[in-house]
Amino acid sequence: MKEQIISINKSKPGWMLPFLLLPLWIVLYWNLQSLANFLIDDLLKMKAGSHLTETLRFFIFEVPKVMLLLVLIIFIVGVIRSYFTTEKTRKILEGKSLFTGNIMASALGIVTPFCSCSAIPLFLGFVEAGIPIGVTFSFLIAAPMINEVALVLLVGLFGWKVALIYVSTGLIIAILSGWLIGKFKMEKYVADWVYSVKVGQAGEQEERLTFNDRIKRGADSVKEIVGKIWIYILIGIAVGAGAHGYVPEAFLGSLLGKGSWYAVPLAILIGVPMYSNAAGIIPIVSVLIEKGVSLGTALAFMMSVIALSLPEIIILKKVLKWQLIAVFIGIVTIGIIIVGITFNYLI
């Protein structure tokens, strides 16, 4: 069967390949649990219910599941992103009024390709184009917080409902934080040299991409992102599997469950200095929930780890004065606390 696929691929253009692989993906994905059970129960003949067996079962099931989801979703997002460029996004945001601008910037933050290493040139490019600080911040908050890796892991480990809650509350935080920063008229707290930068008009010329090119972009982003994060996912799931098998159920319930008012602020306090990406943190958080941590607290923890990270703050320090940094951290933190407490009460 494999040979067949390869020979078809040779005669047809490259964009066919992903569509040919899709049925294989579906069959594999829906049979992972039985495959894992077969391996553990029949092949290795391990005793069901023991700590080691359940730890291993969790690991052997979750790793391929998350990897399959990652490949599919990163590929799709990669293709979608080939339709968006930073230049186009800037053009759309130019001249938008504050609130509308914040909404659009947050939404575009999800689909525009972004890497925190490019945060500075992006910030300068936006300021130069006259896009208000508040709108720029909506983009800078949404882009790292809501990314395809977080989405995959949330859908895979928590289900689509939690993923949807994460994305929508993340968007609301990005919109309102940016809007508030805009209202506070923080323009004067941008580092002075920023306004003296001369941004050239050249930029990259508009690329003409064929559908084949876009498929290739999707495949490239799979290679790049999965190549970079697979190890974190493996470690994250291994830690999660260990906790799944060995830590007693509801162990953290009394400490970090719904009832404790300090759970959310504490989670954020631990989360902000932690520098981890979505890949490493979400598998661990999924097990924390199983052990009694409430959903709101877990959401707050994930958001604070992913959205507010020290390295990014250090990068932004180059273009912002400390007052603006403080306001940015303060507003986003309050937003996350509200999300956390709200969901602790609702669910």
Next chain:
Amino acid sequence: MDYNNLKLTKMDIKVLGTGCPKCKALEKAVRNSVAELNIQADVSKVEDIMEIMKYGVMRTPALVINEKVVLSGRLPDGKELKNLLTQ
């Protein structure tokens, strides 16, 4: 424009990037390809953000050939890079 004359002049290649891993990878790939294709070129790395912004680039790394931005925000594969360099 006199194309024959243009070919004789040395190509001016700049890699724009503030020091992210991808920027270093692009510089290395460019130097390797230039050597491999035996192109007469000056390859330099621009790390100063003020200089980078002059090219209107918002995503690093970026590749500038003869003062024209031909690529930004990603690492091309070997084939694409060679295409860009020989165009």
